[in-house]
Amino acid sequence: MMPDDQRLPPGAKVFKYKLDFYYQQSLLYLITLVFYSAIRGTFTFERLPAPGADPMLYIIIMFVLISFIVLMLNKARDRKLVIAQDMIIFHNKYRDRGIALSEIEWFHIGRERAVQTAGRSQVIVFKIKNRRRLFRIRIGRYEHEKELLAEMQQVAEGLPKGQRFAFGLR
Numbered sequence: 001m002m003p004d005d006q007r008l009p010p011g012a013k014v015f016k017y018k019l020d021f022y023y024q025q026s027l028l029y030l031i032t033l034v035f036y037s038a039i040r041g042t043f044t045f046e047r048l049p050a051p052g053a054d055p056m057l058y059i060i061i062m063f064v065l066i067s068f069i070v071l072m073l074n075k076a077r078d079r080k081l082v083i084a085q086d087m088i089i090f091h092n093k094y095r096d097r098g099i100a101l102s103e104i105e106w107f108h109i110g111r112e113r114a115v116q117t118a119g120r121s122q123v124i125v126f127k128i129k130n131r132r133r134l135f136r137i138r139i140g141r142y143e144h145e146k147e148l149l150a151e152m153q154q155v156a157e158g159l160p161k162g163q164r165f166a167f168g169l170r
Contacts, residue, residue, distance in 0.1 A: 009084040013151055015142040017079035022071040029064045036060055081142055083151045099135070101159065103128045108162030109152060124152050125162065 008014070036057065040048075048054065082089035090097040107126040122139040137152075139145050 008082065009087070012082050012084040012089075013147070015081045015083070015144055015148050017074075017077075017081075018141055018143055019071065019074055022067070022074055026064070026067040026071050029060070029067045033060045033064050081137065081148070083148075083155065088155070099128055101155065104159050105129050106162040107156050107159040109149075109156055122149060126159075127162070 040054065040057065076093060078091075078093045080091040082091055086102075087098050087100045089099075105127045107124070109122070109124050111122060122145070124137040124139065126135050128135065139149055139152075142148050
């Protein structure tokens with residue numbers, strides 16, 4: 001696995017994937033469960049089923065469990081973006097996908113109107129030779145967005161520019 005400090009190429013910068021949304025979602029569902037349980041435990045409602053047979057309580061518990069499972073799975077994936085002098089590496093716990101800058105056919109930094117992640121709509125799109133699909137990096141999904149954007153602009157200086165796209169619009 002790549003992003004151990006001793007295995008990184010010299011001068012490489014590592015940007016971790018943000019998990020803020022998953023933490024907030026899990027916390028919100030947990031608070032909802034606590035408030036709902038407190039209200040149901042404090043007051044008696046004649047028209048509602050008993051607290052042990054309340055389907056709403058089970059639905060909220062299901063949301064809490066799912067949100068915590070998703071948080072743990074994303075935390076376990078350990079996603080990172082590594083920018084080295086001569087390559088871009090997509091790292092997760094199970095594998096690394098390195099793309100040499102010499103393989104990149106064109107590179108574009110722009111805005112994505114349809115998707116707004118963490119208040120930012122900056123997107124980086126590039127195409128590598130011998131591959132049909134594009135690579136898309138959403139800046140707002142990684143920590144230290146301004147540094148990542150600055151790094152990508154440095155990378156883009158030495159690469160052919162892509163055409164202007166209207167991402168998210170079909």
